[in-house]
Amino acid sequence: MGNRASNGLTTVERKSSKELVVTRLFSAPVRVVFDAWTKPELFKLWWAPRSHDIPILSCEMDVRTGGGYRIAFGRDAASAMTFFGRYLEVVPSSRLVWTNDESEEGAVTTVTFVALEGNTRLVLQEVYPSKEALDESFVGMEGGMPEQFEQLDELLASLTTNT
């Protein structure tokens, strides 16, 4: 049992103390969605959405079993943070498994591409080495919470203070 949030598009569920699962349906065949995850020039276009406000500086991906990847984020080279790891498994149009080696507490990420009548159900699973690692994780490098959540947080904090 875990908890779960969904807006009908993206569903996030904590399947266990160490495991987070994100699912989303895309109206395109698996071949196209897989390309967007494995070609650096495409991956760069979406992995760090503009709303996250931290652009990708460079992206190298050797997408084959045993190959490595290295992605640098930041507003400039001086403040860049680098994320890197290895692909444990690469099955074209079907499955990607990689490690997140920038931290000792990094997850193993598995992305599964399921063909559904010309569409793709994408299932992303992160398995962390411990409950604490997942508790404290944040996807990628985003600091802080989305704006809407900050506002909600402030409101709830003010209610607590006043009672």
Next chain:
Amino acid sequence: MVQYSTIRLDASFAALSDATRRGVLEQLGRKEASVTELAQKFGMTLTGMKKHIGVLEDAGLVTTEKVGRVRTCRLGALGLDDEAAWIEARRQIWNSRFDALNTVVEALMKTEDVNGKQSK
């Protein structure tokens, strides 16, 4: 571990999307109030305020109790707690990322259509 239903979380966010309802919550955080008092405070009709209270009540953010002719409103026991906040923060990030991925995928599909037509 407490389980949070999707429906309740959606209801909470919908309830908090309205400025009047946020104001009502702040007000009730200070002190309980009747529907009539809240309507006066926010310059609304009784019917309008009753609707807002209904939304907050459905989301579990407010409870009401009717004594005689007066309905008193208080903050509900079910606020969004840390665990629900944790999962919702992650959902928002993945959702914006996957929205961006969707845009890329749609553009790729359009390019394929154009190329397919040209090669015929």
